[in-house]
Amino acid sequence: MSEALAATRVHARAPGKLNLFFEVGAVQADGYHDVASAYQAVSLYEELWAEPAEGFSVSVSGTVDVSGVPADDRNLALRAARMVARELGREGGVHLEIVKRVPVAGGMGGGSADAAAALVACDALWGGELGSARLQRLGSKLGADVPFALMGGTAIGVGRGDQLNPALAKGRFDWVVVPFDGEGLSTPAVYGHLDALREGPDIVPRLGSPSVDAAVLHALRAGDAVALADSVRNDLQAAALSLQPQLRATLELGESAGALAGMVSGSGPTVAFLASDAESALDLQVTLTAAGLEALHVHGPVAGARIVG
The missing domain is CATH 3.30.70.890 (GHMP kinase, C-terminal domain)
Incomplete structure (x- = not known):
């Protein structure tokens, strides 16, 4: 993709999720737990726009209370953008504008959806064409729910929840x-x-x-x-x-x-x-x-x- 086509404002959308089934194993030596989950992506979306900038920044608004959402490198979407830049060898930055509709700290994966949207938006913005497998790999480094926010649909997750297999779900x-x-x-x-x-x-x-x-x-x-x-x-x-x-x-x-x-x-x-x-x-x-x-x-x-x- 040419630089002229890549350097545009890109809009991405990612869904929140529900855990239809969530079994938690015993705590491991590292403090984490193995889990087994049935995830379903639902029609409550995070919206994200990415545009070229000198540095990396994020602004957050929404229909939910966003007062607790960080605007620094604790923000998963901003970390996702930096990760794509490193993967592509990009020196320029990006500004992310996020409009949140998934409840914050509500158990529906809103932060993970932001990260997933940032991954696909920055890849498109910079013409990276990383592909779903590489984006999934990057997402798994950001959190267990990010790979599912990329995948969507219905899936079974095991391990830390990020080892995913699509599950057939008929109808709505x-x-x-x-x-x-x-x-x-x-x-x-x-x-x-x-x-x-x-x-x-x-x-x-x-x-x-x-x-x-x-x-x-x-x-x-x-x-x-x-x-x-x-x-x-x-x-x-x-x-x-x-x-x-x-x-x-x-x-x-x-x-x-x-x-x-x-x-x-x-x-x-x-x-x-x-x-x-x-x-x-x-x-x-x-x-x-x-x-x-x-x-x-x-x-x-x-x-x-x-x-x-």
Whole structure:
């Protein structure tokens, strides 16, 4: 690609995710955990624009509270941009403009989606044509959820969650997500609290390597929301509820209002409800909104990080 074509403003979009199933193994010697997850990308997107600049910078706005989003090298998108520049041998910089719609520190992978969008946007901006395999490799260095934000769709992740295999999901699954009206939860803090809970007699990790329940895969292949509702699980939920007990009331409200299942998304504190179809999801959204909660109707699976226009 010529320099003239490469030096334009590039717009990329990447989706948030839900963990339909999340099993967490015992803590390892390095402090990390092996996990097994069924991911689904959903129609709540992060928007990112990349344009040439002398240095590397980022500005962040959005429909969610972005006050806690760093604008320095702690920002995953900015780190992703620097990584692409090094990979391509670029000396110039880039300015990233991010508009966030995925709840911050909400367990839906918004920061990872930003990083995925930055990877594809900077690659396109600089005419790198790195390809999906190299972008996936770069993404895995930034965080376990970044490779899935690149891939999108539905996938099974094992290891640290970044060893991905696409999973067949028939049709569409409708969800209502309820962001938490308060401070988010730190993923390391939730994992640490889970480890503390597991030191007691009631919550212990399953022996052996984590794996996704076959019933989840069968439900996805059949496009059966009712069967999926019977199989969803999140090992981090107990820790998230312990740290934010008020989430229990939200779960109870949604389930009593007709949701097939409710769960904390990832490390929380966003709560996700599975509905039987789009109409049921809209009814649930209305009920939760009337109760004073912010409720968003989303669906999955959707594509991963992509250039827009």
